Amino acid sequence: MDFLSIINSAASEILSPTTAAFALATIGLNIHFGYSGLLNFGQAGFMAIGAYAFAIFTMMVDPTATLGWPVWLSFIAAVLVAIVAAVVFALILGIPTLRLRGDYLAIVTIAAAEIIRFSVRTQDLTAITGGSQGLRGADYKGDFDAMNPLTGTTYGFGPWTATAYDTWVRIVAWSLVIVALVLVWLLMRSPWGRVIKGIREDEDAVRSLGKNVYGYKMQALVLGGVLGAVAGVMFVLPRAVQPDNFATTMTFYIWTALLLGGAATVFGPLLGSVLFWVLLSFTGGVINLLHGMGVFGDMSGSQAGQIRFVLIGIALMVLVIFRPQGILGNKKELSFNV
Amino acid sequence: MSDTTTPPTTHPLVDGEVGPGCKKVDPIVVADGVVRQFGGLTAVDVAHVEIPRGMITALIGPNGAGKTTFFNLLTGFDRPNKGSWSFEGQSLAHVPSHKVARRGMVRTFQLTKSLGRLTVLQNMLLGARDQRGEGIFAALLKPLWAKQEQANTERADALLARFKLDAKREDYAASLSGGQRKLLEMARALMSEPSLVMLDEPMAGVNPALTQSLLDHVKGLKAEGMTVLFVEHDMHMVRHISDWVIVMAEGKVVAEGPPETIMQNQAVVDAYLGAHHDTDLGTLTNQQVAQINEAAEEEVPVDPEASATDSETRTGGATRITAADDEEGQR
Numbered sequence: 001m002d003f004l005s006i007i008n009s010a011a012s013e014i015l016s017p018t019t020a021a022f023a024l025a026t027i028g029l030n031i032h033f034g035y036s037g038l039l040n041f042g043q044a045g046f047m048a049i050g051a052y053a054f055a056i057f058t059m060m061v062d063p064t065a066t067l068g069w070p071v072w073l074s075f076i077a078a079v080l081v082a083i084v085a086a087v088v089f090a091l092i093l094g095i096p097t098l099r100l101r102g103d104y105l106a107i108v109t110i111a112a113a114e115i116i117r118f119s120v121r122t123q124d125l126t127a128i129t130g131g132s133q134g135l136r137g138a139d140y141k142g143d144f145d146a147m148n149p150l151t152g153t154t155y156g157f158g159p160w161t162a163t164a165y166d167t168w169v170r171i172v173a174w175s176l177v178i179v180a181l182v183l184v185w186l187l188m189r190s191p192w193g194r195v196i197k198g199i200r201e202d203e204d205a206v207r208s209l210g211k212n213v214y215g216y217k218m219q220a221l222v223l224g225g226v227l228g229a230v231a232g233v234m235f236v237l238p239r240a241v242q243p244d245n246f247a248t249t250m251t252f253y254i255w256t257a258l259l260l261g262g263a264a265t266v267f268g269p270l271l272g273s274v275l276f277w278v279l280l281s282f283t284g285g286v287i288n289l290l291h292g293m294g295v296f297g298d299m300s301g302s303q304a305g306q307i308r309f310v311l312i313g314i315a316l317m318v319l320v321i322f323r324p325q326g327i328l329g330n331k332k333e334l335s336f337n338v
Numbered sequence: 339m340s341d342t343t344t345p346p347t348t349h350p351l352v353d354g355e356v357g358p359g360c361k362k363v364d365p366i367v368v369a370d371g372v373v374r375q376f377g378g379l380t381a382v383d384v385a386h387v388e389i390p391r392g393m394i395t396a397l398i399g400p401n402g403a404g405k406t407t408f409f410n411l412l413t414g415f416d417r418p419n420k421g422s423w424s425f426e427g428q429s430l431a432h433v434p435s436h437k438v439a440r441r442g443m444v445r446t447f448q449l450t451k452s453l454g455r456l457t458v459l460q461n462m463l464l465g466a467r468d469q470r471g472e473g474i475f476a477a478l479l480k481p482l483w484a485k486q487e488q489a490n491t492e493r494a495d496a497l498l499a500r501f502k503l504d505a506k507r508e509d510y511a512a513s514l515s516g517g518q519r520k521l522l523e524m525a526r527a528l529m530s531e532p533s534l535v536m537l538d539e540p541m542a543g544v545n546p547a548l549t550q551s552l553l554d555h556v557k558g559l560k561a562e563g564m565t566v567l568f569v570e571h572d573m574h575m576v577r578h579i580s581d582w583v584i585v586m587a588e589g590k591v592v593a594e595g596p597p598e599t600i601m602q603n604q605a606v607v608d609a610y611l612g613a614h615h616d617t618d619l620g621t622l623t624n625q626q627v628a629q630i631n632e633a634a635e636e637e638v639p640v641d642p643e644a645s646a647t648d649s650e651t652r653t654g655g656a657t658r659i660t661a662a663d664d665e666e667g668q669r
Binding site: 183186187189190191192193194195197198200201202204205206207208209210211212213219223 | 413415434435436437439440444445446447451452453454455456460461463464465467469470471472473474476477478480483487523526527529530
């Protein structure tokens with residue numbers, strides 16, 4: 001593996017569908033944490049809910065085959081099922097915790113995300129969720145593939161070359177990212193966004209001005225969760241559904257991306273996600289190269305591969321200490337001790 | 339305080355005789371039997387109180403008297419164990435705090451709650467009520483709320499000018515001084531056009547230069563027809579601006595009256611200084627000493643000559659020291 005191919009694979013991450021899926025999940029988390037001050041440590045749980053609901057609906061109900069629906073309709077129906085599942089999940093999490101202090105939500109979300117992951121892993125549910133093996137991509141990608149208007153073999157150039165199916169996923173995923181960004185921008189310039197940001201600063205003050213704080217927090221939790229679920233759908237379209245992809249590590253990647261780009265900014269989550277994946281790929285490549293040259297001595301390849309996570313951890317610490325507002329954040333906004 | 343002039347027993351605001359829990363001619367808030375307990379501690383136990391409409395009423399009392407807890411109960415920020423209270427004739431029991439505010443009863447906080455990472459103008463706009471753009475779907479379409487937003491902004495600018503905060507319009511609220519934050523909080527509360535403004539210690543932490551302007555603003559609220567209820571420790575302010583004073587101590591309303599005479603009320607003096615503040619508890623009367631000695635003798639017989647004076651008991655034997663210890667304990 002030479003240096004050029006490292007650069008190449010790092011650059012390819014910029015447009016990869018995984019990055020788009022991450023950007024969507026991070027935009028959702030930004031609504032939670034950046035704007036509303038909700039400590040959601042279970043964004044991976046929302047992604048898992050979305051991915052499983054989408055895949056299971058497509059496999060079990062399969063409206064194209066059983067009801068004769070056009071492929072686009074059954075695809076949209078499956079996405080809607082994923083969204084409804086995320087709304088229900090958000091309500092279940094929010095109803096008991098949103099009246100309490102923020103820390104309660106943090107604990108409940110991190111636990112709930114793990115409950116989801118362990119539930120879909122159970123052997124008894126293998127017929128539905130595939131157990132620890134997960135679901136095969138070919139079982140639920142049919143509708144989406146059939147919708148693909150691209151007929152050629154490969155598209156793009158340089159590091160951004162992809163097959164017709166991959167290009168189709170990219171187009172849809174990145175379009176959704178743009179829609180989500182516009183949505184956040186529209187909402188956060190409105191009076192609704194003002195109330196949400198007020199709640200982040202001080203709930204009681206907003207309550208004393210006659211706003212239903214509980215209702216607003218619930219709306220924010222649902223909206224960010226829905227974006228997480230859509231992200232989950234986009235995340236599994238280029239691969240298979242693997243329960244362990246939705247572990248807490250995923251949640252913390254999303255947090256890292258958010259803090260890197262800058263919370264409470266419209267483009268922060270996008271920039272953060274892109275940078276995060278480019279850096280992860282780049283450091284992975286460099287470490288692999290160095291390992292090949294014997295720099296790490298007796299370490300095995302997979303052991304050396306873990307070093308990049310150490311580097312990411314250090315980078316996150318440095319970021320939080322020296323630039324807590326992230327890359328796009330407003331320095332002035334965080335310079336106050338509130 | 340023995341030379342107190344008798345406080346007046348009638349007052350134009352009062353229907354009947356002046357006293358704790360007296361009926362008002364035109365009350366805006368009526369509370370009945372409101373009790374709030376924290377475990378074994380009864381923080382608030384108000385039998386009956388009425389707040390006169392269109393007046394400035396001060397709620398005073400020593401620390402821990404339950405003033406802020408009573409505020410929280412009235413505004414729905416805390417729930418009482420029992421009791422009923424109404425605002426403009428409508429019951430407020432079990433009404434959540436945001437709905438209390440929507441009915442026109444707006445409060446501020448003892449520890450100022452300015453929304454730090456919002457600008458001063460955004461803080462103000464948050465106060466406006468019935469905003470169409472605060473619904474999540476209407477928020478997406480600016481034409482639906484742009485006009486209302488414009489009107490609110492104009493009103494906010496007028497209020498900011500009145501509170502001399504217009505130069506800070508685009509600054510983050512966190513960059514304001516403590517006194518300016520108090521002003522902002524008051525101005526923000528006014529954005530909702532309340533009929534009753536409840537101020538929790540508006541003077542706490544405000545520098546003397548701003549005090550006068552704050553006093554004028556509170557008087558201005560009354561001039562605009564609003565009712566003001568405030569908690570305060572600063573007696574200068576209470577005497578200057580209030581029309582009526584309600585005194586709380588140990589959770590109960592102990593006195594009411596006009597500010598000119600309230601401090602002469604014996605219950606108020608007792609509440610602030612303690613009921614026995616001019617009684618010397620340190621000296622035992624001869625009768626008490628005799629009783630103590632009698633009790634001691636019943637347990638241990640003592641030579642009557644030796645116990646004649648205190649000094650002798652101290653220098654006496656072991657049994658006499660016991661008697662002296664007993665006496666110390668009584669003190």
